[in-house]
Amino acid sequence: MSNPAPDDKSPYHHGDLRQALMAAAEAELGERGIEAFSLRSVAKRAGVSHAAPAHHFGDVNRLLTALATEGFRQFLAAQSAREAAAAPDAASQMVAAGLGYIDFAMQRPALFRLLWGSRRPDFTDADLAEASRASYQHLVDQIGAAGGRTIADETAVWAIAHGLADLLCAGRMSGIGSLAPPERDRVLADILRRALPR
Amino acid sequence: MSNPAPDDKSPYHHGDLRQALMAAAEAELGERGIEAFSLRSVAKRAGVSHAAPAHHFGDVNRLLTALATEGFRQFLAAQSAREAAAAPDAASQMVAAGLGYIDFAMQRPALFRLLWGSRRPDFTDADLAEASRASYQHLVDQIGAAGGRTIADETAVWAIAHGLADLLCAGRMSGIGSLAPPERDRVLADILRRALPR
DNA sequence: GCGCTATCTTGTCGCTGTCAAGATTGTATT
DNA sequence: AATACAATCTTGACAGCGACAAGATAGCGC
Numbered sequence A, B: 001m002s003n004p005a006p007d008d009k010s011p012y013h014h015g016d017l018r019q020a021l022m023a024a025a026e027a028e029l030g031e032r033g034i035e036a037f038s039l040r041s042v043a044k045r046a047g048v049s050h051a052a053p054a055h056h057f058g059d060v061n062r063l064l065t066a067l068a069t070e071g072f073r074q075f076l077a078a079q080s081a082r083e084a085a086a087a088p089d090a091a092s093q094m095v096a097a098g099l100g101y102i103d104f105a106m107q108r109p110a111l112f113r114l115l116w117g118s119r120r121p122d123f124t125d126a127d128l129a130e131a132s133r134a135s136y137q138h139l140v141d142q143i144g145a146a147g148g149r150t151i152a153d154e155t156a157v158w159a160i161a162h163g164l165a166d167l168l169c170a171g172r173m174s175g176i177g178s179l180a181p182p183e184r185d186r187v188l189a190d191i192l193r194r195a196l197p198r
Numbered sequence C: 001g002c003g004c005t006a007t008c009t010t011g012t013c014g015c016t017g018t019c020a021a022g023a024t025t026g027t028a029t030t
Numbered sequence D: 001a002a003t004a005c006a007a008t009c010t011t012g013a014c015a016g017c018g019a020c021a022a023g024a025t026a027g028c029g030c
Helices: A017-032 A039-046 A052-057 A060-084 A090-107 A109-116 A126-145 A151-169 A181-193 B017-032 B039-046 B052-057 B060-084 B090-107 B109-116 B126-145 B151-169 B181-193
Strands: none
Touching: A017 A039, A017 A052, A017 A060, A017 A109, A039 A052, A039 A060, A052 A060, A060 A090, A060 A109, A060 A126, A090 A109, A090 A126, A090 A151, A090 A181, A109 A151, A126 A151, A151 A181, A151 B151, A151 B181, A181 B151, B017 B039, B017 B052, B017 B060, B017 B109, B039 B052, B039 B060, B052 B060, B060 B090, B060 B109, B060 B126, B090 B109, B090 B126, B090 B151, B090 B181, B109 B151, B126 B151, B151 B181
């Protein structure tokens, strides 16, 4: 096991460049956005040459694919975090999952936009497809437990959570976006509950 | 008035290059998507040199800003078209506006993504900001006429329409997206009506 | 010690957006 | 009608980009 000293300035072999590139890529995504995302800038941030990422990811889209796959898992984790703090009844769990969906969008907007608003990740990639499916299927499943029976019910809860998340993430909902978090959560929960059939 | 012959092959002065560039830009957007959008490719399609667009739009983002402004107006027109064909009661008009919102997203996905999923247009531009505001304010106003009173009501109808539109536009809602249009409209209308307070 | 392979660097290519300078055309003025 | 001026478009250049090829370096099994 090599284990180079942390202060080792610039060893020819990085050690865990793949992970470092992923972290640098997310930081770049947060600072410059997906539009100005640059593979060379990621490499520079990680302290390696401009061609180093190619060996680990092939091309820039595959780096973004890996980033999106990891992003979807954290996205699902954000929903689980809300559920853990919510009442155990099915309707509350459904609302909590929706609030987690929105939490992620507001807290990590650049990553959310990579997941839902970009075509650069390769969504035919098996890992990404599965991580993506699992992330919204979890939410959709909740409404079944809460009394939803039709495809309209399933679609409704997903569309409501996604619409709120996307518009808040983009900063276009000044009305709700400027509310204090507790009050905002109450309004969002009110809206999410409308997905349930009457 | 100049009025050059239509078959005039390549006059030094185009005549209405600004409009031609807008059309070429939308065509490029539809064929290659926002990620691969290229100013030089737009110029080539319009039959002019690579630097010609700069004189009319300054830079590429201002071309996209102009395109988005026009896009928002057509987006609003898609809602009006549905309303004109719907029953005159307030709830039906609200649903119709939502269906028009979704129509536009499914029929012109590249443009919809420019309007709602890109940061390249300059949304501080006065014309664009006004066109954008008008496009969703119209939908939000409908729920007031249909009995909505709270900020939750207004937010709900917008979020539902937008969530459905965004996910259908991205091709991620295979369940509803694969239905035949009449059946699909029925399900979408069912969901849109859930925005109304009970 | 030796060879093999993975890892990383350097250099190059075509493409991109933007800027500067020059060519062409339309229009107003005299 | 001739001239000056402004608008329009082209050509050429530059740096930054993603991708590829070739070479340098390092770890690892033998």
